[in-house]
Amino acid sequence: MVTNHVLSQGTGDPPHVFAVYPGFLLRRKTTMRWTFKSLALLGTVTLLFFNAAPFPKTRLVQENRYGVKHGLTFALPVHYTLVPISPRILPPEYNASPDGRHNMVVSHIQFSKEGAEQVLKVSAKYVATVRKPASRFESMWYYGNYEKRFHLDLTTFLIASNHTPRHKQKFNLIANYFGVKDPRDDVPEGEVLSKARWLNETFDLVMVAERFDESLVLLKHLMCWNTEDVVYLKAKIRKPTYRAKLSEAQKERLRQLNRQDVILYKFFREIFEEKVKAFGEERMQREVEELRHANAQLTKDCGAKLTGSRGTVKTWEVTNNSSICKLISQSTYSTQNQLKDRQRIWVSSNFTYDLLTWTFT
Numbered sequence: 001m002v003t004n005h006v007l008s009q010g011t012g013d014p015p016h017v018f019a020v021y022p023g024f025l026l027r028r029k030t031t032m033r034w035t036f037k038s039l040a041l042l043g044t045v046t047l048l049f050f051n052a053a054p055f056p057k058t059r060l061v062q063e064n065r066y067g068v069k070h071g072l073t074f075a076l077p078v079h080y081t082l083v084p085i086s087p088r089i090l091p092p093e094y095n096a097s098p099d100g101r102h103n104m105v106v107s108h109i110q111f112s113k114e115g116a117e118q119v120l121k122v123s124a125k126y127v128a129t130v131r132k133p134a135s136r137f138e139s140m141w142y143y144g145n146y147e148k149r150f151h152l153d154l155t156t157f158l159i160a161s162n163h164t165p166r167h168k169q170k171f172n173l174i175a176n177y178f179g180v181k182d183p184r185d186d187v188p189e190g191e192v193l194s195k196a197r198w199l200n201e202t203f204d205l206v207m208v209a210e211r212f213d214e215s216l217v218l219l220k221h222l223m224c225w226n227t228e229d230v231v232y233l234k235a236k237i238r239k240p241t242y243r244a245k246l247s248e249a250q251k252e253r254l255r256q257l258n259r260q261d262v263i264l265y266k267f268f269r270e271i272f273e274e275k276v277k278a279f280g281e282e283r284m285q286r287e288v289e290e291l292r293h294a295n296a297q298l299t300k301d302c303g304a305k306l307t308g309s310r311g312t313v314k315t316w317e318v319t320n321n322s323s324i325c326k327l328i329s330q331s332t333y334s335t336q337n338q339l340k341d342r343q344r345i346w347v348s349s350n351f352t353y354d355l356l357t358w359t360f361t
Contacts, residue, residue: 071356
């Protein structure tokens with residue numbers, strides 16, 4: 001039974017968490033009891049947060065907060081691009097560790113099982129997040145500033161009869177982040193489904209962005225957490241002027257252009273529905289309400305208000321100066337740079353710098 005405890009170490013290794021932004025990788029041992037935001041769990045945990053489609057900052061902040069609170073190490077690439085996760089992309093000046101492995105990776109990066117196994121501890125479990133392909137593309141059109149890059153507005157882009165290789169790089173990003181994108185426009189559906197079945201064997205849970213609260217409840221139980229462990233605030237909420245009102249025909253065109261993503265999304269959506277049904281609908285509703293109440297409490301405790309602005313999105317401003325609350329209002333790049341500085345000191349001190357207290361031992 002999970003109860004409200006603070007971090008309490010026993011013998012063995014510290015808790016290990018690995019998160020790639022974009023899914024989740026969870027591993028258990030049986031060497032210690034520890035907590036994250038009131039988590040009490042026997043064993044250590046390795047977590048890969050793999051978001052198979054560029055996703056708002058919500059989970060990114062959550063996983064960063066996880067690691068910062070418990071003095072965990074992050075595997076931090078120089079740049080966050082669509083390249084497979086592996087030790088080769090991790091600069092040693094702030095990525096060295098006593099055993100060559102890391103607690104977390106929180107970044108936009110491509111999934112590679114082989115690469116992840118080299119960065120992570122063994123016996124990990126994986127969790128990913130998927131999102132409706134049409135809404136994902138529309139969101140990324142504005143967030144990624146595609147109009148300026150392609151010199152086309154979205155309507156013109158959708159009615160074009162041909163697209164350049166540069167355009168096609170932005171199609172099927174779910175498949176691409178999963179590392180299974182096929183270069184053929186007419187790849188047989190059966191081949192995509194075969195890859196989906198392999199991914200389903202690899203990942204223990206694939207969360208659905210449109211059912212985010214329910215996804216977090218399933219994640220909570222997978223990891224033996226309690227509700228406080230999965231509280232969150234929505235982030236990178238677009239301003240109204242950067243939202244397109246797509247017709248059904250335009251959405252269908254986006255689904256055609258992202259055909260592999262649609263196949264993967266439908267496959268994992270069905271798996272997700274089965275998991276929710278097995279969990280119990282009434283039980284799920286109770287726990288979703290509990291999560292939403294906890295979200296509201298986090299907002300209150302941090303004094304968080306959605307009054308800031310950065311580019312195309314609204315941002316949070318907080319009155320509570322705790323390190324956890326500050327993460328809510330920081331930009332992704334500010335947080336990553338802070339983590340790099342913190343870890344650079346740790347590496348240069350021959351690992352005597354305490355990542356939990358941010359002081360020298």
